[in-house]
Amino acid sequence: MSDTRTTDGRLEKSDAEWRKELTPMQYAVLREKATERPFSGEYEHEHRAGTYICAGCGQTLFESDAKFDSGCGWPSFTQPALESHVDEERDISHGMVRTEVLCSKCNGHLGHVFEDGPGPTGLRYCINSAALKLQPK
Numbered sequence: 229m230s231d232t233r234t235t236d237g238r239l240e241k242s243d244a245e246w247r248k249e250l251t252p253m254q255y256a257v258l259r260e261k262a263t264e265r266p267f268s269g270e271y272e273h274e275h276r277a278g279t280y281i282c283a284g285c286g287q288t289l290f291e292s293d294a295k296f297d298s299g300c301g302w303p304s305f306t307q308p309a310l311e312s313h314v315d316e317e318r319d320i321s322h323g324m325v326r327t328e329v330l331c332s333k334c335n336g337h338l339g340h341v342f343e344d345g346p347g348p349t350g351l352r353y354c355i356n357s358a359a360l361k362l363q364p365k
Contacts, residue, residue: 239285239334250284257358258284258336261321261328266301269357278364279309280355285334287313289360290353298345298352303360305353306345314353316341329353 232240241249246259256262271280280290280303290305298304308314312332319328319340329338338359345352 237333241334246284251358253358254283257356258282258331258334258338261337263339264302264356264358269302271303271357271360271362272301274303274362276362276364278362280305280360280362282331282334282336282338283359283361284331284336286361287331287333289313289331289338290355292362292365296346298354300352300354302339302354303357304345305355306347306349306351308353314338329355331359 243259247255250258253264257264277292279288280292281288288309291309294305294307294309296304296306315330315332315335317328317330319326326340326342329341330336331338336359339353339355342352342354343350
């Protein structure tokens with residue numbers, strides 16, 4: 229493995245390295261900003277306690293106690309495990325204005341965040357299962 233780190237601690241790999249390390253669906257989501265079909269993801273109905281990490285680089289992203297059933301078809305969380313572990317960017321693709329959620333370490337596309345979630349944050353982090361790996365507690 230030839231991980232390359234930038235001066236700000238981000239992880240960079242060549243396209244060939246990402247393709248070798250990720251499944252085709254993980255690659256499509258994390259590197260090409262694809263979206264899984266709703267209700268098709270591995271973690272949509274997952275209820276085990278644990279920590280969700282980035283499938284691309286292993287950085288901690290979400291805790292199971294922040295997960296809730298939003299009915300949207302993708303795993304949903306009220307907040308990230310650590311704010312510094314996710315980046316947000318304006319996304320104007322597909323004729324919509326949304327806020328994209330990215331892993332702050334490898335810049336992998338995770339999903340989007342919406343302001344229609346439950347308390348205490350009022351946020352719904354709608355995340356692709358393919359971008360995550362669950363580490364059960």
